[in-house]
Every structure is written in C-alpha cells, then in structure tokens.
Amino acid sequence: MDIYLPIAEVSVNAPLLVALGALVGFISGLFGIGGGFLMTPVLVFLGIPPAVAVASMANHVAASSMSSVIAYGRRRAVDWRMGAVLAAGGVVGGFLGVELFRWLRLRGQADLVVSVSYLVFLCVIGGLMLIESLGTILRRRRGQLPKPRRDRRPPWLYGLPFKVRFPRSRLYISVIPPLALGAFAGILTAIMGVGGGFVLVPAMVYILRMPAPMVVGTSLFQIIITTAMTGIMQAGRNQTVDVLLSILLLVGGVLGAQYGARASARLRAEELRAILALIVLVVGLRMGLGLFVQPDEPFVLMSGIGG
Amino acid sequence: MTPAVEPPAAISAALTETNVRVASDFSGAQIVLYGAVFDPSRRPADVVVIVRGPEQPVRIARKVKVGPLWLNSRPVVFHGAPGFYIAASSRPLDDIARFRVLRELGAGVDHLPIRAPAEQRIETRYGVRDVVVSRLGSDYLLWRRAVVRLKQDLGLYSEDQRGVRFVDRGLFRAEIELPARAPTGEYRADIILFQDGVPVSTRTRTLTVEKVGIERTLYVLAHERPWTYGVLSMALALAVGWGASFAFRRR
Numbered sequence: 237m238d239i240y241l242p243i244a245e246v247s248v249n250a251p252l253l254v255a256l257g258a259l260v261g262f263i264s265g266l267f268g269i270g271g272g273f274l275m276t277p278v279l280v281f282l283g284i285p286p287a288v289a290v291a292s293m294a295n296h297v298a299a300s301s302m303s304s305v306i307a308y309g310r311r312r313a314v315d316w317r318m319g320a321v322l323a324a325g326g327v328v329g330g331f332l333g334v335e336l337f338r339w340l341r342l343r344g345q346a347d348l349v350v351s352v353s354y355l356v357f358l359c360v361i362g363g364l365m366l367i368e369s370l371g372t373i374l375r376r377r378r379g380q381l382p383k384p385r386r387d388r389r390p391p392w393l394y395g396l397p398f399k400v401r402f403p404r405s406r407l408y409i410s411v412i413p414p415l416a417l418g419a420f421a422g423i424l425t426a427i428m429g430v431g432g433g434f435v436l437v438p439a440m441v442y443i444l445r446m447p448a449p450m451v452v453g454t455s456l457f458q459i460i461i462t463t464a465m466t467g468i469m470q471a472g473r474n475q476t477v478d479v480l481l482s483i484l485l486l487v488g489g490v491l492g493a494q495y496g497a498r499a500s501a502r503l504r505a506e507e508l509r510a511i512l513a514l515i516v517l518v519v520g521l522r523m524g525l526g527l528f529v530q531p532d533e534p535f536v537l538m539s540g541i542g543g
Numbered sequence: 544m545t546p547a548v549e550p551p552a553a554i555s556a557a558l559t560e561t562n563v564r565v566a567s568d569f570s571g572a573q574i575v576l577y578g579a580v581f582d583p584s585r586r587p588a589d590v591v592v593i594v595r596g597p598e599q600p601v602r603i604a605r606k607v608k609v610g611p612l613w614l615n616s617r618p619v620v621f622h623g624a625p626g627f628y629i630a631a632s633s634r635p636l637d638d639i640a641r642f643r644v645l646r647e648l649g650a651g652v653d654h655l656p657i658r659a660p661a662e663q664r665i666e667t668r669y670g671v672r673d674v675v676v677s678r679l680g681s682d683y684l685l686w687r688r689a690v691v692r693l694k695q696d697l698g699l700y701s702e703d704q705r706g707v708r709f710v711d712r713g714l715f716r717a718e719i720e721l722p723a724r725a726p727t728g729e730y731r732a733d734i735i736l737f738q739d740g741v742p743v744s745t746r747t748r749t750l751t752v753e754k755v756g757i758e759r760t761l762y763v764l765a766h767e768r769p770w771t772y773g774v775l776s777m778a779l780a781l782a783v784g785w786g787a788s789f790a791f792r793r794r
Contacts, residue, residue, distance in 0.1 A: 240569040240723060242758040243765055247570040247723035283724075295780040302784030307791075348614050464777050471773025475765050479776040480567075486780060490787035531606045531613055535689035538602035538618050 243478035244288040250484055252282075257488030261300045264489070265307070265496025266503075267452070267512045269433030269459075272297050273358065273519055275485070276429040287476045290429030294467035295482035297431045300489035301456045301463070307497040308453030315404035315450045319457035321411050322418035322436070326462035329422020334469060337426050347536070351527050353428050358520025361438055365513035372506040405446045405454075413444060418458060425466050431459035434516055448505055552582035554590065554736035554744040563752040565727060574719040574750065578734055581713065589632065589639040589737040590707045591650055592717045594750070596627030596699075597728030601657070601690050621690050624657045626726035627699050631706025631717045640740045648735065648742065652691045652700050659686070698722040727752045 239250040256278060264271035272293050279289035308314050340346045396410030417439050421432030436455045440446045446454070471477040500508060556578030563572045580588045601624045604615040632639060636651045646654045662683075694700040699722065707717045719732075730750040735742050754762050765772045 238568070238570045238723075240565060240567050240758060242754060242761045245724060245726070295776055298777065299780035299784035302781050303788040303791075306785065306788035343617065345615060460781075464781065467777045467780075468770070468773040471765065471776065472770040475769050477765070477773060477776055479761060479765075479772070479779070482776065482780055483783070486783050490784055493784075494787065494791045527612050527614075529613070530608075533689075533693070534606050535686070535693060536604050536606065536615065537690075537693045538604060 239480070239484070241284070241288075241478050241481050243476065244284045244292075244481055246283050246285075248282060248284070248481075253481070253484040254488040257296065257300075257485035258492035259488070260296075260485075261489035261492025262496040262499075263492075263515070264297070264300050265304045265493035265498075266500045267433070267437070267496075267508060269431065269437060269455070269512070271300070271433075272425075272430035272463075273354070273428065273434060274515070277519065277523060279481075284478075284481070285476075286429075287474060288478050288481070291467065291470035291474065291476035292478045292482045292485075293429055294425075294463040294470060295477060295479070296485040296489055298460050298463040298467060299482075299486050300493040301431070301460045303490045304493045304497045305453060305456045305460060307494065308456065311453075311501075312404075313449050314453035314457050315402055315446070316454075316457065317400070318402045318405055318407075318414060318444075318446070318450075319454045319461075321400070321414045322421070322454070322458040323461035325415035325418025325420075326422035326425070326432070326458055327465050329419035329424075330426050330462055330466050330469070331422075332419070333423035333426025334466075334473070336423070340427075341538075348527075350428060351523055353424065354520050355524025355527065356520075357424070357428075357435065358516045359524070361434055362513045362515075362517035362520055365438055365509050366517065369506045369509035369513060373510060376506075405444075405450050407444070407446065409444070417443070418462075421458070422462055422466075425462050431463055433459055434512075452500070550583060552580065552584070552586070552588065552736060552738060552743050554734055554746055555579050555581065556592075556732075556734040556746050556748060558732065558748050558750060561748070561750055563721060563750065565752060565754045565758055566756050567758055569723060569758075571723045571725070572721040572752075574721060576717045576719065576732065576734070576748075577715070578717075578746070579714050580736055582738075586738050589634055590709075590715050590717075591630065591632040591636065591639065591648075591735045591737065592707055592719075593648070593650055593733045593735070594627070594629045594631075594719050594730060595625040595733075596726050596730050596752075597625070598622075599624060599626040599726060601694075603686065603690055603693070605686070605689075619659050619686060620661055621657045621659050621687075624655065624690060624694070626728070627721070627730065628652065628655065628694075629701045629703065629706075629719055631703040631719065633705070633707040633709065633715065635704045636702070639737050640742070644740065644742065648733075650735070652695065652702055655691065655700075657687060657690060659683075697724060699725065721752070725752065727754055 237250050238247045240247045260271040260275045275293050276289050280286050340349050396412045398411045400411050401408050421436050424430055424432045433455050437451055440451045556576055559575040601621040602618045604618040606613045607616050630651050636645055645651050649656050691700055707715050709715045732748045734746045736744040
C-alpha cells in the first residue's frame, strides 16, 4: 500500500514506514535515545529527500519521547530540573546549529560534515560504551564485585560558579556543564538530524555523574524540548516537515516506545549499554565508510529544497 | 507535375488526459498520446514527442579525493533543466534528423539546453570577442552529462527510441510514464513531424500535474503559513505521544 507524501513528493510504502517507526520507537524507549541517528539514514535510503527526512524526524522523535517520558515520569525516573537546564542549552545550540548547517549547505559541504559527525561521534561513543559495558559484564560473570563507583567527581564540576541543587539526582553542581552539554546536543540535532541522546546519555553518566536510573528519562525530556523547537524551526524556515510522514512513523513509534520503556526495566543496565554501543558503532561505521570508498558515481545531485 | 499544389504535411495530436491528479495514492501515471499525420503525398514520416516538466535548477557537486577522503566539490548550479523530460520517437533520433536540428529543438537528452551561467564569463580569446568560457574548463561536458545521467537514474529523464508507434496508416500512439517523483506543475508536450530530416509540422499540448485533496491542503499550508503548520504538526505529534501513553496506562 503506497502513499504519496505531500512535502517529500515521493511515494512510499505505508506499512513499511509504520514498521520502521515501531522499531525505532522500541529502541528509543529502551535506551532513552531519540533514535534519529537510526531513522534518518533509513529514510534517506528509502528515497526521501534528506532535508525532509531530518526535519520530519524531529516531529517523530518528539512524540515518541513524549510517550516514553510519561512512562519514566510515573516511575519517578525523570530529573525535571536537570532536564530543563539541558533543554535551555539545547535550544541555544539548535539555533547555532541551524545557522551553521545553512552555511555549510551553501558551500556544498553539508554531506561531508554529516558523514564526519556520524563517523566520529558514533564510533567514539559506541566504542567507549562498548568497552565499559563489556568490562562490567565480564566482571559480573567472573563473580567479581562491581568496581566501586568513584564518587569523586571531577573538581571542575564543583569549581564553577552558578551552583544549583538537583535533588532528584542528588547533585549540587554548577549549571554551566549541563548548559554546555545541552547546547552541544542542540548543535548535533540541527546538523545530524538526531535528538542527541547518544551523546547526552553517556555524558550524563560519565561527566555529570547522575544516578543511572535518572539518566534515560531526563535525557528523553531534554530531547522532547530540543526536537520540538527544531521541528517548528525547520517547518518555519525550510518548509521541510512532512506531517504525513511523521504521523506514519508515529503510529508505529508510540507503540514501539511503550514496549521499549517496559523492556528496559527487565534488562540489566550494562547489557542495555552494550547493545546500544553495538548499534551506534555499526551505524557510525556505515555512514562514515562512504568517505573512504571511491564512489561509483563521481557526481552527486544536491537536494533542491532550501538550497 | 509540381508538388506545390499539394497541401503540406501536417500533424495533429491529443492527450487522453490533460490533468494528472496527485492524491495520496499517487504512484506515478501513464499518459497516452494519440495523433495523426496528414500527408497526401505519403512521404515517409517520423514523429518525435517531447514532454517537458516545469524548469528546476539543478545543484550538482563532484566527488574529489582529498587525502584519504572523498569530498564534495563546490556545487555548480545548472539552469534550463526541466524537472521531467522524455523524448519518444518513432525511430532513433539520430536517424531522424541531424545533430544541429535536434540541438535547436532540444530533442534528446544530449540536446537539453542546460547551462551553468554562474560559471560562465565572456572574454576575448585569440582576438575573437565575446567568447563564452566556462570556469569548469574542459570538464564542462562531463558535468553536463552527469546532470543528465543522474536525472536518468531517478527516472526523470529518458529517451524512448521506439516510444512512438504507428498503429495504422498515419495514426500513431505514444505512452508517457510519469514517475511518482515527477514534479507538479505545467507540462508541455511538443509533437513534431519530420520528413527527410526536417521538422515540417509541430503541435503543442499542455498537461497539468497538480496535487489535490489533503495533499494540496497540506502543501499549501506548509508553504503559505509555515510557522502555523510547524506548530500544528508538532502539537499533533506531541498529542499523539501523550495520548498513547495514557492508552497504554489503562491496559
């Protein structure tokens, strides 16, 4: 059953999109990531113009994160105050990122920056997470005690001004690191068409040292706000949001996200991280590979939309 | 006997459909064109049908190797490229007419009037004034061909050497396949009668490809009130996400 998308101006298979939405939604709910880094490449592969895929994905990610956040919120696993600080940074980063992306598009280098960002960020983060989570799993298998968590946080987290109390996370730190982290995720949202959860989740664990149960829900809360702003800006400035596309993805996405959030309660945290790390690594390598392989076609058409 | 007393050969043609409606089930369309050749002298005749979609500038970049990486060059903008193009003919175009004739008519993908004006400058060379020089240099043809090739890969440009079939004496038929990704807008079909390599009669027909129903409503809203559209579609998305979590809670 094919359906014609009014903004993307292509005809796509509707059940396939619903299934794709469900799969990405499940992963999103399971790991507390937006899932954009998976969705965007697949949509482009299906023939949807990249600009439309990136923009419409923002709507889908906002919605599936919304349904997951409520599920996490009921379990009291969202630090709303930390989420709000991250989101404030995210909105600023989003604005910066949109401007940066427009400038890159004019110079024809947007593809390059997208591929390099995928390669670098996904591989580095995927690799680090994989090493860390496999280490934890191995230690548990051998019956060793888990490595005691170093509660000594980096001193610069405490040395900075504007300290705020985050009772849910049991943190009393400066707002500058979360703001900067949020801004960084916002820039990635605009450039890579992702929610930025794959950066936020590890950064919240390893840099901010938030308690693990709070991380996923808080990251999703930040993602809702950042992607909602990005989605509206993309529609307003570039007219690239295809509401039909995002609704199709949503139908599957909200279902998938619910099951994902439930499944995450049954899996061990380090196993979850190991699986996520593998997915992240594979996508990063796949996206970055194109930079090193001699292309079959030496020319490339640039998307006409907004260009 | 002088041939001047006979009326000149003429061509006539009609499209079975002049309006292609793009609704949510649109997955391309097939347009049938019928026509007739009127020629009392019965000289051999060739028919060429050229269908052009609305013009869309093309941005194209070349992959260049920098160190170990393959990067995009600065993009080049080509103008004069139709969003859709097909040349259907009763025989291969090169057998019907000479290069120059085909070039003038823009018949065949190699003869499309596409050019990159931003890359051109006019200078005096070898004492000849007003020579148009492309900054792309001798690679210019490569770029041009790449535009056509990439559009062909998308199914937007094509040549059908046997696309025009004579079904009866003087009566011909051509089928034009419009892919789902063909742009909306005004299309123009030129039906040209060739005799002895010379175009002797031409008919032009127009075709409108337009979005209808919900497709049109959404498209117009997205382009005329983009911020309203953006806020509405985001609100809708968030409402679906919120509603879904409640639906799941009750179960």
